[in-house]
Amino acid sequence: MRTRDENKESIVKVKALEMLVNEGFDGFSMQKLAKAAGVSPATLYIYYKDKDDLIVKLGIEEGKKMIAATFENFSPEMPFAEGLRVQWYNRVRYCMEQGISTCFFEQAKHSPYRDKISASITEDFKEVMGKFIQNAIENKELVTVPVEVFWSVAFAPLYNLIRFHQNGKNMGNRDFSLTDDYIEQTLTLVIKALKP
Amino acid sequence: MTITTTQNDILIFRTNIRNKKDLLTITPVLNADTRILHWNIAQDDTDRVLRVKSNSSVLYPQDIIFLLREAGFFCEELPD
Numbered sequence: 001m002r003t004r005d006e007n008k009e010s011i012v013k014v015k016a017l018e019m020l021v022n023e024g025f026d027g028f029s030m031q032k033l034a035k036a037a038g039v040s041p042a043t044l045y046i047y048y049k050d051k052d053d054l055i056v057k058l059g060i061e062e063g064k065k066m067i068a069a070t071f072e073n074f075s076p077e078m079p080f081a082e083g084l085r086v087q088w089y090n091r092v093r094y095c096m097e098q099g100i101s102t103c104f105f106e107q108a109k110h111s112p113y114r115d116k117i118s119a120s121i122t123e124d125f126k127e128v129m130g131k132f133i134q135n136a137i138e139n140k141e142l143v144t145v146p147v148e149v150f151w152s153v154a155f156a157p158l159y160n161l162i163r164f165h166q167n168g169k170n171m172g173n174r175d176f177s178l179t180d181d182y183i184e185q186t187l188t189l190v191i192k193a194l195k196p
Numbered sequence: 197m198t199i200t201t202t203q204n205d206i207l208i209f210r211t212n213i214r215n216k217k218d219l220l221t222i223t224p225v226l227n228a229d230t231r232i233l234h235w236n237i238a239q240d241d242t243d244r245v246l247r248v249k250s251n252s253s254v255l256y257p258q259d260i261i262f263l264l265r266e267a268g269f270f271c272e273e274l275p276d
Contacts (some may be wrong), residue, residue: 011240029241030238030239030241030245031242031243040206040274040275040276041241041243041245041274042275042276043276045206045208045238045245045247045274046208047207049236049247050236050238050239050240050245050247051238051240051241052240073210074225132256140258
């Protein structure tokens, strides 16, 4: 008789994320994970079809969590500057608090699993962001540019600051720690750049 | 809080289904059994794990073991 135990399942997920981040996707196996999580391989196969299924399911789950965190207290109806500020702080908080998930998601983005994962999570995200951008353009708060240009200006500066912070060093190898002051200065410039 | 539910509909086996030729042999056998909803072989696993999802509890481990052995393969249930 096979049993499904939610406690075991969450331990499995935590261990799987750690292993995938620390050892990469290629070095990962169900056998190794079973040992690390203190369960039998048979137990893992109750939850997942195989290694690929596990990685895709984890990716979808973590992606959904990330999107939920990004949209916390956010509404596409918000004025552009306010909405962007909410998202910036949400994204910073998520990266700081969910370091391992962020790393895993980055890895997944650059792996063959990318398409399968993003197919299941991007729709909701696109809809909300699309509405937010559309409103901002109609309200003359945002310049009309291709979405890639928008993203590169609107969010890449933030992720660069986060990267400095995670490395503990800036581009010149000086110690760096992210503060609200850095976020506010960068955000002000980004909003200014995106004004029509 | 731990929630434990019984999974009567998933059976897991260790096999020696190694390559494409083996898969071609076993696919029609497993596809022909109407009690099987879904099956797959975890090919990256050294145990070549066969996972079978059935639509009810009328499919027993020994049924699958019999099917595979008849087709010339090794098959035993993966212990918990």
